[in-house]
Amino acid sequence: MGTGPKEVTMKSIKRETMSKQVVDQIIELLTSGQLHPGDKLPTEAELTDKLFVSRPVLREALSSLETMGMIQRKTREGTFFSNKIGSKPFSIMLALSAGDIPAVMEARMSLELGLVTMAAEKITDSQLEQLAEILRATALSKQGYVGLDKEFHRTIAYSANNPILEGIIDPLLNMFDEIEKQIPTVDRDHRATMQEHQAIFEALQQHNPLAAHSAMYHHLNHVRSKVLKSLG
Numbered sequence: 001m002g003t004g005p006k007e008v009t010m011k012s013i014k015r016e017t018m019s020k021q022v023v024d025q026i027i028e029l030l031t032s033g034q035l036h037p038g039d040k041l042p043t044e045a046e047l048t049d050k051l052f053v054s055r056p057v058l059r060e061a062l063s064s065l066e067t068m069g070m071i072q073r074k075t076r077e078g079t080f081f082s083n084k085i086g087s088k089p090f091s092i093m094l095a096l097s098a099g100d101i102p103a104v105m106e107a108r109m110s111l112e113l114g115l116v117t118m119a120a121e122k123i124t125d126s127q128l129e130q131l132a133e134i135l136r137a138t139a140l141s142k143q144g145y146v147g148l149d150k151e152f153h154r155t156i157a158y159s160a161n162n163p164i165l166e167g168i169i170d171p172l173l174n175m176f177d178e179i180e181k182q183i184p185t186v187d188r189d190h191r192a193t194m195q196e197h198q199a200i201f202e203a204l205q206q207h208n209p210l211a212a213h214s215a216m217y218h219h220l221n222h223v224r225s226k227v228l229k230s231l232g
Helices: 018-031 044-051 055-067 088-096 101-122 125-140 146-159 163-182 190-205 209-231
Strands: 071-074 078-081
Touching: 018 044, 018 055, 044 055, 055 071, 101 146, 101 163, 101 190, 101 209, 125 146, 125 190, 146 163, 146 190, 190 209
Parallel strands: none
Antiparallel strands: 071 078
């Protein structure tokens, strides 16, 4: 983590959509490499001077960045870029697409198919044991296994050990849960879920990315078909 503000260069801001432009300029400090995760931002006085904006405009932009989890404000210390960008930016984007169920399903498939192939290469014995325990618990919970189902997928996603994607999977799985709650006619086939999860698990045990991808596709495509069929 940086110990103090670094000298940075920034563009002046036009009058229109000032707050949004300030947000873009501050994010550009990261994308341009002038500052890094964990670094301290210049003071409010320095930012208003560099950006030629009023303090209220700057504070509105900083509040937006804080809501998105991009920055953290520390009393008497200053404002810092987050060390790890969390799920809020993706959650906001996902919320705007909540009504487009086919798109949500496709997004989940695209993300998890990539994650499971990476997980097959990186998964540890400890993580495999976690999955085995989830499978055992799921076998005993023929009715209330929805939470276990989500935990199975989350564990695989985190086994890919990619901090960029970790902030995306949780809101996507949570959104899918909400979709299922709103469609009471979705048929939850416990036996099929167990069989499909077992196939995924065995592919991960073998550290076989192609088999893991195939098993996950079969499972998620089955889920997608059930959800879309329930929509009519």
